[in-house]
Amino acid sequence: MEAAASRNPLTSSGSAAPYGIQVVENCVDCGARQKTLFCRMSAETMREMNMIRQTALYPQGAVLFVEGETPRGLFILCSGEAKLTAGSQQGESIILRLAESGELLGLSSLIAGSPYAATAETLTPAQVAFIPARKFQRFLRSHPDVALRVAEHLSMELHKSWEQARLLALAPSTRSKLAQLLLEWAAEHGTVDEEGVAVPFHMTHEEIGRIIGASRETVSRLLSDFRRRRLIRVKGGLVHLVPEELRAAAL
Amino acid sequence: MEAAASRNPLTSSGSAAPYGIQVVENCVDCGARQKTLFCRMSAETMREMNMIRQTALYPQGAVLFVEGETPRGLFILCSGEAKLTAGSQQGESIILRLAESGELLGLSSLIAGSPYAATAETLTPAQVAFIPARKFQRFLRSHPDVALRVAEHLSMELHKSWEQARLLALAPSTRSKLAQLLLEWAAEHGTVDEEGVAVPFHMTHEEIGRIIGASRETVSRLLSDFRRRRLIRVKGGLVHLVPEELRAAAL
DNA sequence: CGCAATCGGTGATCGGCATCACAGCCTGGC
DNA sequence: GCCAGGCTGTGATGCCGATCACCGATTGCG
Numbered sequence: 267m268e269a270a271a272s273r274n275p276l277t278s279s280g281s282a283a284p285y286g287i288q289v290v291e292n293c294v295d296c297g298a299r300q301k302t303l304f305c306r307m308s309a310e311t312m313r314e315m316n317m318i319r320q321t322a323l324y325p326q327g328a329v330l331f332v333e334g335e336t337p338r339g340l341f342i343l344c345s346g347e348a349k350l351t352a353g354s355q356q357g358e359s360i361i362l363r364l365a366e367s368g369e370l371l372g373l374s375s376l377i378a379g380s381p382y383a384a385t386a387e388t389l390t391p392a393q394v395a396f397i398p399a400r401k402f403q404r405f406l407r408s409h410p411d412v413a414l415r416v417a418e419h420l421s422m423e424l425h426k427s428w429e430q431a432r433l434l435a436l437a438p439s440t441r442s443k444l445a446q447l448l449l450e451w452a453a454e455h456g457t458v459d460e461e462g463v464a465v466p467f468h469m470t471h472e473e474i475g476r477i478i479g480a481s482r483e484t485v486s487r488l489l490s491d492f493r494r495r496r497l498i499r500v501k502g503g504l505v506h507l508v509p510e511e512l513r514a515a516a517l
Numbered sequence: 518m519e520a521a522a523s524r525n526p527l528t529s530s531g532s533a534a535p536y537g538i539q540v541v542e543n544c545v546d547c548g549a550r551q552k553t554l555f556c557r558m559s560a561e562t563m564r565e566m567n568m569i570r571q572t573a574l575y576p577q578g579a580v581l582f583v584e585g586e587t588p589r590g591l592f593i594l595c596s597g598e599a600k601l602t603a604g605s606q607q608g609e610s611i612i613l614r615l616a617e618s619g620e621l622l623g624l625s626s627l628i629a630g631s632p633y634a635a636t637a638e639t640l641t642p643a644q645v646a647f648i649p650a651r652k653f654q655r656f657l658r659s660h661p662d663v664a665l666r667v668a669e670h671l672s673m674e675l676h677k678s679w680e681q682a683r684l685l686a687l688a689p690s691t692r693s694k695l696a697q698l699l700l701e702w703a704a705e706h707g708t709v710d711e712e713g714v715a716v717p718f719h720m721t722h723e724e725i726g727r728i729i730g731a732s733r734e735t736v737s738r739l740l741s742d743f744r745r746r747r748l749i750r751v752k753g754g755l756v757h758l759v760p761e762e763l764r765a766a767a768l
Numbered sequence: 769c770g771c772a773a774t775c776g777g778t779g780a781t782c783g784g785c786a787t788c789a790c791a792g793c794c795t796g797g798c
Numbered sequence: 799g800c801c802a803g804g805c806t807g808t809g810a811t812g813c814c815g816a817t818c819a820c821c822g823a824t825t826g827c828g
Contacts (some may be wrong), residue, residue: 352683360686362679378672383679410661420671421629427678428613428634432603434685435611435730440785469807472639478685481786486807691815721775732816737777 308514311409315457318401323393329374329392330386337382346392347383350384351476361477363426366387370419376402379415389469434479438517443478444488445516448498449509463510467500523605534535562660567653574644580647581637582623588633590649592622597643601635602727612728615640616678621670627653627748685730689768692730695739696767699749713759718751743767 307315321344324330330341335350345367353359356404362384365371375382376399388394397405408411433450437443448465456463469486478485492498499506558566569617572595575581581592584603596618604610613635616622626633627650639645648656683700688694699716708713722736729736743749749765750757 352687354683354687357690358687360682362682369695374672374675377668378676380672380676383676387677406665410664413661413664413668414657417668417671420668420675421625421631424625424671424675424678425629425634427675427682428603429615431611432605433677434682436603436605436606436609448521453600471807472805482806483787483808484785486805487785490807504621722777723775733776734778734817735815737775738815741777 292449307409307411311412313450314409315397315405318405319395319397321393321395322377323398324388324391326388326391328388328392333382333385333394335381335382336415337372337375337399338403339396340376341386342374343367343369343371344393344395344398346394347384348392349387349473350386352384359476360479363423363430366476374420374423377420397497399416438471440478440480440484441488441491442517443480444474444485445492445512447474447478448505448507452507452509459506461499461506463506465507466503467505468503476482479508520756522613558662558666562663565660568650570646570648571654572644572646575642577638577639577642579639579643581639582633582756584626584633584636588623588626588630588650590647591624591627593646594618594620594622594636595646596639596642597645599643599725600640601620601637603635610727611635612675612724614681615728624667625671625674628671632761645698691729691731691735692739693740693768694726694731695736695741696748696763698725698729699756699758703758703760711755712750712764714757716758717754718756719754725752 276476309366319342324346331338331350343365345407347367348371349361349363350363350365350371353361365386370402371386372382376398406416433446438444451467456465458464471489472482473484474480489498489500492512493500495515497507497512570593575597581599582589584648594616597620599616599621600612601614601616602610602612613647616637622631622637657667662746684694684697688697702718703714703716709715722740723733726736727732740749740751743763744751746756746766748763
């Protein structure tokens with residue numbers, strides 16, 4: 267996966283899209299604009315930002331930046347998903363946050379002027395816009411409204427971080443943490459169907475373990491148990507569940 | 518401790534200071550100005566802020582705001598310490614962050630326009646400046662440079678939050694978490710003396726447990742153990758330790 | 769002063785979860 | 799088609815830390 271970072275990613279030059287993702291040519295008519303704080307700006311400001319950004323496509327598993335690096339710039343996840351991880355010297359790591367399309371990566375390090383505090387890696391093929399540090403800082407200084415958007419985005423990140431801490435520290439058991447994680451995903455990405463809520467599910471048990479602070483085996487066992495107790499049903503890349511049932515059963 | 522919140526706190530009107538704390542009359546010559554991001558602003562901006570803030574003194578254990586409330590305004594901890602806690606329905610709670618003089622409380626909720634995500638309570642008698650939400654928002658809009666300071670402060674908070682998550686999730690044992698917490702305090706607040714580093718130490722074992730996610734008994738036992746093994750020495754409100762020794766002994 | 773409340777220390781017990789170990793599975797690549 | 803490598807399921811074992819149960823020490827307050 268380190269190899270992917272050094273590989274020069276293809277630019278979105280309008281030709282055939284590799285990795286089978288949808289290419290967004292222009293920030294102004296980006297579908298993620300509505301959802302993300304950063305993109306709710308005046309058309310004028312958007313156009314200017316369009317000038318200083320450059321877009322690239324990355325495969326799954328590409329490393330955008332590594333913990334400890336001095337910030338090179340701001341990454342905007344136009345499409346796809348990514349994870350932010352922090353590691354210990356012993357080689358273990360935790361997943362601090364999952365980021366979705368429209369989110370900004372590396373923002374806080376750039377603002378604080380400190381090294382990246384986490385490593386960013388794509389979980390799916392992804393289109394990523396990049397703004398070099400210098401240009402971003404100039405952009406920021408000349409557009410006061412952007413600074414406010416930045417503050418809003420940071421607030422959102424902070425809240426998510428606290429939610430995460432709450433999940434980890436306050437849950438009475440690993441079983442409960444896993445259930446809450448599933449419920450959270452269901453609330454955010456689930457689609458309602460005839461048998462409850464369907465949630466896309468493409469992470470490995472190992473990765474889930476590193477989100478909730480549990481071992482791979484424990485995640486396996488708990489999911490088996492949930493399945494046995496009919497709290498969840500797994501089909502293809504989807505998990506089906508009934509939120510109330512799961513919540514009730516898993517404290 | 519709820520009583521303290523409703524009790525009308527004395528204003529810093531220049532008379533005798535209650536609770537034995539030092540009163541800072543004016544933000545412009547506040548000692549904390551240098552240390553805190555928020556206060557590094559032009560004299561002009563500072564004066565304006567001085568106009569819209571109001572200062573109050575609180576005793577130890579006073580609750581500034583409660584998780585779930587809609588934000589009333591921004592709190593600035595001029596002197597003293599405070600803790601931010603998040604609770605579960607079952608009545609348990611964790612300490613998300615310790616705040617010191619110069620820090621801002623409630624900032625992210627105010628920016629995001631969402632309810633306070635945590636409860637703020639003073640750990641010592643404290644002087645606290647308050648800026649009502651409305652006035653703060655107006656102030657923010659009319660002073661673009663302040664928005665940047667706000668973003669910087671939020672970045673700092675985010676980094677601390679991640680550090681905390683790292684501490685909680687990556688440490689191999691509770692022993693290690695406690696050791697790291699002590700080392701962190703030593704690095705931030707310690708003063709070097711003949712027998713190593715002296716760290717002020719006024720939290721109860723219960724509270725320490727709620728920072729590192731451990732029970733009161735375990736904290737007691739571990740501290741006893743550290744003492745037996747001569748890794749720390751407790752005298753009055755101080756802990757003496759030699760960072761290298763503790764680090765080496767506690768993995 | 770004396771009582772109550774909080775804090776700190778320690779033993780005993782017990783269960784949840786990490787760890788080790790290994791065996792089926794799927795997927796992609798040659 | 800077949801092998802390799804990553805993912806998943808599950809058993810056995812053992813340990814760390816939560817919990818319960820006390821008691822002594824300290825603090826604060828009437």
